[in-house]
Amino acid sequence: MRFSVLTFPGSNCDHDCWHALKNVLRQKVDLVWHKEARLPQGTDCVVVPGGFSYGDYLRCGAIARFSPVMAAVRAHAGRGGLVIGICNGFQILTESGLLPGALLRNRSLKFLCETVHLRVENASTPFSRLARGGRVLAVPIAHGEGNYTCDAETLRHLEDRGQVVFRYCEEDGAVTPRANPNGSLENIAGIVNQAGNVLGMMPHPERVCETEMGGTDGRLIFESMLDALTAKG
Amino acid sequence: MILAKIHVTLKKSVLDPQGVAISEALHSMGYPHVESARLGKYLELRLDDRGRSKNELQAQVKDMCERLLANTVIEHYEFELQAIPS
Amino acid sequence: MILAKIHVTLKKSVLDPQGVAISEALHSMGYPHVESARLGKYLELRLDDRGRSKNELQAQVKDMCERLLANTVIEHYEFELQAIPS
Amino acid sequence: MPITPKVVKEHGLTAGEYRNILKILGRKPTYTELGIFSVMWSEHCSYKTSKPLLKGFPTRGPQVLQGPGENAGVVDIGGGFGVCFKIESHNHPSAIEPYQGAATGVGGILRDVFTMGARPIACLDSLRFGDPKDPHVRNLIKGVVAGIGGYGNCVGIPTVAGETVFDDVYRENCLVNAMAVGLLRADRIARGTASGLGNPIIYIGSTTGRDGIHGATFASVELSEQSGERRSAVQVADPFMEKLLLEATLELVASGLLVGIQDMGAAGLTSSSVEMAFRGGAGAEIDVSLVPKRESGMAPYEVMLSESQERMLLVARKGKEKGVLKILEKWGLHAAVVGRVTGDGRHKVFEGGRLVSSIPVKPLADDHHPLFPRAHRPEKRPAYLAKTRAFKLRSVPEPKDYGEAFWKLWSGPNLAGKGWIWRQYDHMVRTNTLVLPGSDAALLRVKENGSAIALAVDGNGRYCYLDPFVGGMIAVAEAARNVAMSGARPLACTDCLNFGNPEDPEIMWQFHQAVKGMAEAAQALGTPVVSGNVSLYNESPRRAVDPTPVVGVLGLLKPVQGRLRWASQWFQRGGDAVYLAGETREELGGSEYLARLHGLKAGQPPALDLRREKALQEFVIRAVGRGLLASAHDLADGGLLAALAESCVRGARRGSPALGARVALAGSIRMDALLFGESQSRALLSCRPGDSAALESLARRLRVPLKRLGEVGGSSLRVEASAPGRQVRLDLPVSEVENVHDKAFPSLMGEESL
């Protein structure tokens, strides 16, 4: 499978995603500079990585969304291609309108880096199909603005259509206010668009793909994508 | 030269974690009568208006707000233009 | 009820990296006539004014700015008070 | 502006220094020239007080690829790779504007590292504040921590370790030291050199503003009530610009288009251009009218002295400008050719066609030049030592209740877990951090050559106050020991020397003694000093800070048969055997115990025998390498009981429940010294029962005392201790031990939790 990992000025998890996909999952990966108007031929999946695109100045992801490559990403998504936005990537996708809602400052107003637990809420998306519903994953977060919000109607749609894929939870899977690291609405950690091919999540799966990095739960997300792509043929 | 003064504020329905923190800090500093605080952004753009009408600039600043300066999912904006010596 | 509208802006001599990024983004979006952008903060405080004179509130808001809301090392502030129905 | 004696004095120049200026120029200086002399000859840039002393540091070794003298030092880590690192202070700016001060400190040290052509892979921070319950201090802490995180996080460099110490002496003058570590190809070290007649000098990065003028001079005076007025010395950080500069610099260095490169740090354009010309044995011409400016009407003096952040100076090969510009354009950076390398050995500044400064390079930068400033500072043994050394342990009563004593120490700011701090730092980005913050040293894998590096930073102001020579030795030894606990072999160190006003003979004595002690330890432990920084004048009208040398150590962990084996401080499995390596003596002088429980800063710090220290480190390194150890933790503040508790609580990765332990101790010394004493060269270890014999025999062979204390397991830390005339039994539930460890610091900060 072929992955395109985008690099914006200020991206800093692009190489981590590249490493996980290339050296751990042994896939074809291109780093794609944001000025490119087109994605490399044969791109199956676009990764919008974490970092501080354009310094996160003005608002996280606000300026990156105007990069030339984003038009190509939109087209790719429109064709049903897979797109995963991680952390700053999630912010860029909401700013671009590819995903609903917005990400506000963490409730604590502090940047927070730690491992959290995620309950898989919908195991039928291309990003979670190798998990059982209710499975708990341990994945780190590292962000200052991951406090997901949207209006009541959007929330209802998200819930009704199973677009909430991951929720912050306790180690045993209980979704509690204590398990919510940033104040996100309904403990939301990751959502998909209505078509199900675009995922945004605040936690960093690429950081937990190797045992020595403290866990491999992140692989499940990438492997689900590979599985979905294979199934699609 | 035109100065555009732009205010971007969170919509009423959106919780403002920074505003909450500010009002709590003010309470603990001895200002119990602060009922609430909201934090927004204030932008000043200097625009070269040579060859451009006021209406045109007005429309452009609105576009800039809609496209970049405010995230209309959660934010509200307001602006005024003011002529300044260049 | 009193509404305090507070503008906090970076002092002129202080670099405003966000302003620079914003103006560059606006240029690349097709607004070359944006000469410069500066980004500041805009705060609204609602103050309960029962039993407090306008002068007193004025002095208090100044204090709040000096102590918490603005960092006078690098920032400049301005405010106005406005009566609003409570 | 006319150059009057008053103006000269305001520039921090002595009458003698001014006479030397007249000799060098053969005439009166222009105002711009005076400014250039004043910053180049400031303590901060010239090291006029410290240079002679620093010469005592060992700086060589087969592992050293670049010692002091460049922007940062470099050591060899094998496989064709080197690690570049340095520590630096940003104390005064942080005291005045904590967020920006700390952030720009991180920015500055990162530039020192990538200027060498190294990709930054980690940051560390060493912080000292007053009492965190004091609202003023609290704001400083919040701002500093947010600033360090804000910068490193944005640039994408993990902040992986650090230390945080609280003591009233730092209330007015906090210490904020930042360390950066980078990785480079050993054959591609870039240097800050200007050579090649006619080669263009290129300016890149942020615009030049009036901010930070006289920052270098500012760093060289005491903080006072008027420091607020000098606030223009504080700059705003632009980490996004830094990230662009970093990527562009690395690409430029790899391109081979450059002759030299240097960041504009203290004294900005002046020091960078002067130092590059000096290293290249050349001259340089700068035209300030070509410098990108943020404000109009800036005088040449202001442009040359501005310390605006995120700027770099390059010297390119003539004719290669296009290639350079192309790389810069990719990263959206503007560049300006602002001058050229000349052959006349002079540093000249023009404003358009007008020559505004012309000074020979050598006396500005060469400390061997006869007219280069030298500060001969008298020394005097401090009077307070008579009192602190007269201290008798006999005068201190033992605690009635050792459980209570433990909780008091454990919940105090110095022993409290620092997760509140390091969770605000992205410590995982780049996916190399094998051991996360919280253990003695951070450990990072080096994907490029299959090895790993360990990093720790340490210092103890209280020890140094009581005996700067011993305290200086311990700073080096403890940092190295922390690194050794992970299994890595300490390779080299960097140091930041934070002291008061050196014009005070007692402070000068502290400084000299500390440096001597550090040099001796660095020599004995085989960790040459490859880079460092001196920060003097750390005092307020009320008092000077404790003498606080801070040492960062880099260690190397090589793979064994393709596999990396390391240890962290945390117990791994119930049933493992618990050991204490090293010897415990009746040493409580300068301890955290005396300070926190008895309010005393007195006595003599623990003795350090460098041979024993070396043996202990060797023992742990070999034991980890052979896979004999499940955990290894050095004993420091709070002694054995604190170390036991620290091994019980879990690290940041919390897969399984916390483990208790059951240990028995016996000693012929006072109970408080047995439990809380800070004797050096000790480690708390745990191993599988099956490895006990091998571990014991290794210890015998290396002549390291090793005593089995008990075993890991259970839900509490149970200690049975006997000392002459005293028996103590403690049963500390680990859940409570961990809970206090997690919550104590946030609660001192007035927060529930993060």
Ligand SMILES: Nc1ncnc2c1ncn2[C@@H]1O[C@H](COP(=O)(O)OP(=O)(O)O)[C@@H](O)[C@H]1O
């Ligand atoms: N300011 C800080 N930044 C990052 N990590 C920190 C900081 N302060 C303390 N730590 C981490 O907390 C742990 C305990 O620190 P410390 O008590 O200084 O250890 P030690 O006594 O072994 O030197 C270490 O892992 C250290 O890296």
Ligand SMILES: [Mg+2]
């Ligand atoms: Mg330690």
